Amino acid sequence: MLNDATSEFLNKLENQLGKNCLRAPEPRDLSEPRGMYTGQAAAVLRPTDTHQVSDILAACNAARVGVVPMAGNTGLTGGQTLQDGALPVIISMERMTNIREISVENNTMTVESGTILADIRAAASNENRLFPLALASEGTCRIGGNLATNAGGVNVLRYGNTRDLCLGLEAVLADGTIIGGLKSLRKDNTDYDLRHLMIGSEGTLGIITTSVLRLYPQPKHQFAAMLAVPSPKEALALLTMMSDQLEGRVSAFELIDRTGLDFLIEKVIPFKEPFLRAYPWMVLMDCGGGDGLQDAMEQALAKAMEAGLVVDAVLSQTLGQHQALWQIRETIPEANKKIGPISSHDISVPIARVPAFIDAAHKLVDRRFRINCFGHMGDGNLHYNVFPPKGDSPKNYLHLQPEINGSIYDLVAEFGGSFSAEHGIGRLKAADLAHYGDKGQLLAMRKVKDALDPNGIMNPGAVFA
Amino acid sequence: MLNDATSEFLNKLENQLGKNCLRAPEPRDLSEPRGMYTGQAAAVLRPTDTHQVSDILAACNAARVGVVPMAGNTGLTGGQTLQDGALPVIISMERMTNIREISVENNTMTVESGTILADIRAAASNENRLFPLALASEGTCRIGGNLATNAGGVNVLRYGNTRDLCLGLEAVLADGTIIGGLKSLRKDNTDYDLRHLMIGSEGTLGIITTSVLRLYPQPKHQFAAMLAVPSPKEALALLTMMSDQLEGRVSAFELIDRTGLDFLIEKVIPFKEPFLRAYPWMVLMDCGGGDGLQDAMEQALAKAMEAGLVVDAVLSQTLGQHQALWQIRETIPEANKKIGPISSHDISVPIARVPAFIDAAHKLVDRRFRINCFGHMGDGNLHYNVFPPKGDSPKNYLHLQPEINGSIYDLVAEFGGSFSAEHGIGRLKAADLAHYGDKGQLLAMRKVKDALDPNGIMNPGAVFA
Numbered sequence: 060m061l062n063d064a065t066s067e068f069l070n071k072l073e074n075q076l077g078k079n080c081l082r083a084p085e086p087r088d089l090s091e092p093r094g095m096y097t098g099q100a101a102a103v104l105r106p107t108d109t110h111q112v113s114d115i116l117a118a119c120n121a122a123r124v125g126v127v128p129m130a131g132n133t134g135l136t137g138g139q140t141l142q143d144g145a146l147p148v149i150i151s152m153e154r155m156t157n158i159r160e161i162s163v164e165n166n167t168m169t170v171e172s173g174t175i176l177a178d179i180r181a182a183a184s185n186e187n188r189l190f191p192l193a194l195a196s197e198g199t200c201r202i203g204g205n206l207a208t209n210a211g212g213v214n215v216l217r218y219g220n221t222r223d224l225c226l227g228l229e230a231v232l233a234d235g236t237i238i239g240g241l242k243s244l245r246k247d248n249t250d251y252d253l254r255h256l257m258i259g260s261e262g263t264l265g266i267i268t269t270s271v272l273r274l275y276p277q278p279k280h281q282f283a284a285m286l287a288v289p290s291p292k293e294a295l296a297l298l299t300m301m302s303d304q305l306e307g308r309v310s311a312f313e314l315i316d317r318t319g320l321d322f323l324i325e326k327v328i329p330f331k332e333p334f335l336r337a338y339p340w341m342v343l344m345d346c347g348g349g350d351g352l353q354d355a356m357e358q359a360l361a362k363a364m365e366a367g368l369v370v371d372a373v374l375s376q377t378l379g380q381h382q383a384l385w386q387i388r389e390t391i392p393e394a395n396k397k398i399g400p401i402s403s404h405d406i407s408v409p410i411a412r413v414p415a416f417i418d419a420a421h422k423l424v425d426r427r428f429r430i431n432c433f434g435h436m437g438d439g440n441l442h443y444n445v446f447p448p449k450g451d452s453p454k455n456y457l458h459l460q461p462e463i464n465g466s467i468y469d470l471v472a473e474f475g476g477s478f479s480a481e482h483g484i485g486r487l488k489a490a491d492l493a494h495y496g497d498k499g500q501l502l503a504m505r506k507v508k509d510a511l512d513p514n515g516i517m518n519p520g521a522v523f524a
Numbered sequence: 525m526l527n528d529a530t531s532e533f534l535n536k537l538e539n540q541l542g543k544n545c546l547r548a549p550e551p552r553d554l555s556e557p558r559g560m561y562t563g564q565a566a567a568v569l570r571p572t573d574t575h576q577v578s579d580i581l582a583a584c585n586a587a588r589v590g591v592v593p594m595a596g597n598t599g600l601t602g603g604q605t606l607q608d609g610a611l612p613v614i615i616s617m618e619r620m621t622n623i624r625e626i627s628v629e630n631n632t633m634t635v636e637s638g639t640i641l642a643d644i645r646a647a648a649s650n651e652n653r654l655f656p657l658a659l660a661s662e663g664t665c666r667i668g669g670n671l672a673t674n675a676g677g678v679n680v681l682r683y684g685n686t687r688d689l690c691l692g693l694e695a696v697l698a699d700g701t702i703i704g705g706l707k708s709l710r711k712d713n714t715d716y717d718l719r720h721l722m723i724g725s726e727g728t729l730g731i732i733t734t735s736v737l738r739l740y741p742q743p744k745h746q747f748a749a750m751l752a753v754p755s756p757k758e759a760l761a762l763l764t765m766m767s768d769q770l771e772g773r774v775s776a777f778e779l780i781d782r783t784g785l786d787f788l789i790e791k792v793i794p795f796k797e798p799f800l801r802a803y804p805w806m807v808l809m810d811c812g813g814g815d816g817l818q819d820a821m822e823q824a825l826a827k828a829m830e831a832g833l834v835v836d837a838v839l840s841q842t843l844g845q846h847q848a849l850w851q852i853r854e855t856i857p858e859a860n861k862k863i864g865p866i867s868s869h870d871i872s873v874p875i876a877r878v879p880a881f882i883d884a885a886h887k888l889v890d891r892r893f894r895i896n897c898f899g900h901m902g903d904g905n906l907h908y909n910v911f912p913p914k915g916d917s918p919k920n921y922l923h924l925q926p927e928i929n930g931s932i933y934d935l936v937a938e939f940g941g942s943f944s945a946e947h948g949i950g951r952l953k954a955a956d957l958a959h960y961g962d963k964g965q966l967l968a969m970r971k972v973k974d975a976l977d978p979n980g981i982m983n984p985g986a987v988f989a
Contacts, residue, residue, distance in 0.1 A: 253972075
């Protein structure tokens with residue numbers, strides 16, 4: 060139930076912005092994909108442009124009403140769901156879905172924050188351009204959320220994280236101030252880099268409303284190779300060799316644990332075994348390039364086999380084979396979900412330390428448990444997930460989760476790594492940030508937060524515990 | 525002359541940090557390359573590590589002593605030279621010159637901020653790695669200054685600006701707080717991005733003391749092509765075609781104005797004419813890659829000639845030819861200096877708008893004057909420089925400088941561009957920033973500055989007018 064003050068506030072806003080600008084929250088607005096958080100909200104506000112966002116924030120700031128920005132609601136750390144505290148409003152980007160401009164010569168696209176990632180990728184592709192951000196949720200997630208969380212994905216190795224794919228933006232601060240100027244420049248040294256400050260701040264400093272995205276030439280050919288490797292150590296040496304030999308054309312380098320394939324079999328998820336033998340470790344490498352690419356890959360892989368880094372290899376020859384290889388990688392998270400993890404981690408360490416980290420982590424975890432350790436090895440980003448013994452339920456072990464998480468995160472810290480490589484902090488990891496974060500960094504973050512959002516209305520409870 | 529309070533402050537610091545930590549300012553500390561500013565300083569402080577920087581800043585902050593950070597003192601906008609106000613201290617990075625670690629497998633190098641850029645490039649090269657930042661001043665400039673100003677250069681097209689070449693850093697804020705954690709991760713979503721906030725802030729928010737730099741595989745071959753183009757319009761179409769055809773292997777795409785070559789002749793600076801005819805516009809393209817590169821360049825250029833984008837071409841076959849082509853580009857600034865500009869600009873516009881911008885700018889400038897418009901077209905970054913009629917002295921026209929600058933900057937603003945693409949703001953362009961900067965952005969910058977440096981001790985007078 061809304062109290063009188065809240066009702067009055069919302070009525071006033073509705074009068075100012077128009078009837079369609081406001082709707083009642085629906086269940087889909089208040090829960091998130093993993094079902095870990097159920098939120099609450101007084102209303103969902105639906106601005107149609109940056110100026111309306113500015114009006115809304117100025118009003119919320121004056122009335123000290125908390126604001127939860129929402130794009131596609133696909134985030135995995137509860138950044139988009141307020142759990143408790145004062146009844147906030149959701150500011151949804153659902154009506155800001157325009158692709159304003161595509162420039163082939165500038166290699167840029169100007170988009171509003173509600174635009175669905177898949178629509179952006181399709182629009183780029185129509186112009187023979189590539190927008191490299193590729194996520195499992197691309198049909199649902201919206202670019203504003205990708206930017207707010209600096210989303211990662213499989214192409215980071217070649218094209219960078221979301222922040223590297225944004226040349227300029229327009230954002231609104233808590234008091235309604237509009238910043239950014241929506242620049243589409245490759246070089247501009249006139250400002251503090253508030254663009255990168257907004258990106259990845261998870262809606263706690265402001266709302267990104269529009270952005271200029273970087274496009275790339277669409278590679279003419281794209282080939283995948285599934286490579287059996289003796290161990291993560293050889294996978295690392297292979298990464299170095301392939302980067303040298305294939306010169307910037309390697310777009311993905313994914314480590315795959317045999318456990319993942321066993322999970323697919325166990326949960327009867329269809330896939331095509333890449334090899335006749337069940338190798339314990341594999342790498343799925345993807346490359347994009349011109350006519351010489353296939354030859355270059357074959358030569359590079361021959362060299363790798365000669366050096367003992369690769370013991371077996373399948374190179375995709377057709378689009379169908381390319382998809383079949385990727386299907387293995389992409390269905391593993393589904394199998395994980397069905398098996399049910401005791402604990403899962405989105406961590407990173409310096410690339411060169413990945414093999415040593417895996418060795419050390421394996422020693423920490425109880426031998427009864429099954430481990431599926433896979434992910435974006437090319438970025439040092441592993442999903443290190445722990446599962447119960449076969450046939451057993453994760454529920455029987457969930458009480459061990461804090462202990463397992465703690466020992467993994469301690470190890471990550473020891474290795475100079477990150478306890479949240481690509482998913483962000485949200486509400487799920489706010490306490491971890493307080494514990495593992497660099498003290499000076501946290502102090503400075505707090506000062507920046509207080510300077511730009513003195514009333515603390517922006518996504519309260521996220522990032523800061 | 526130092527007053528008693530300053531002397532006492534410095535004595536105390538010297539006692540705390542050791543005798544070698546302090547020296548008297550020398551003329552080279554107080555002037556900058558263009559001789560436009562002459563500074564003053566009570567002392568030059570020479571910390572040897574991040575903790576000493578922290579001690580110094582904490583002391584300066586408590587005593588409200590202004591601080592000018594200095595690395596190689598090669599900046600072109602007076603960011604490293606305090607002109608007036610209270611007598612500040614210079615914090616020089618001259619004793620922090622260690623390369624702490626090079627990791628081939630991680631593709632990173634950890635360096636202290638006083639390390640000379642050329643030393644970094646050489647150390648990378650020794651490991652068959654490339655650190656792509658390439659500047660005319662590389663033998664003198666230090667990486668801390670490159671980071672503080674987000675230096676650009678000729679390889680931005682392929683590898684990005686300095687900010688894109690830094691994975692992590694350690695920096696000290698005004699009150700002595702150490703931030704950054706010196707991470708060497710490709711993915712880390714646990715923080716506000718204070719790294720990018722420090723980079724490019726020109727020492728007004730803190731001092732970067734150490735950084736983790738990104739290395740790349742050293743391309744096996746590097747070829748340059750000098751290409752005569754009908755006009756900047758065809759140069760733009762050529763850039764798009766080459767980016768498509770050569771897939772990420774184009775590292776530089778420089779527009780060259782015939783005027784630049786005429787200046788070389790006029791000032792008797794030796795160079796080899798690339799063509800038999802004097803074409804009005806040329807492009808110097810540089811590509812790095814593996815064995816197929818030369819064939820790929822030849823094929824791509826044949827296509828460009830067929831399309832009428834290139835009317836004449838010279839492709840380097842030897843290292844000597846490669847150097848001869850680059851010598852033309854690299855000696856043009858020297859010729860400019862000898863001719864003497866009335867006004868020079870370091871500007872950028874969206875790449876797609878470069879030809880229209882040049883047309884419009886040419887119409888603004890008095891026909892008596894000679895224009896040399898050249899630069900990093902691949903980044904939309906032009907050096908648009910105006911010179912007196914042949915035989916005349918720039919001194920006779922310097923009174924027109926403010927008017928010319930104003931009309932060029934107005935035009936840049938109209939084109940959505942930047943009035944300082946790669947050199948930064950410093951003291952030279954602080955008033956321009958106040959005039960041309962986005963109002964909301966400036967407001968937010970001021971808030972961030974006040975939050976992190978409430979006493980305003982960090983590089984006072986730079987960036988903010």
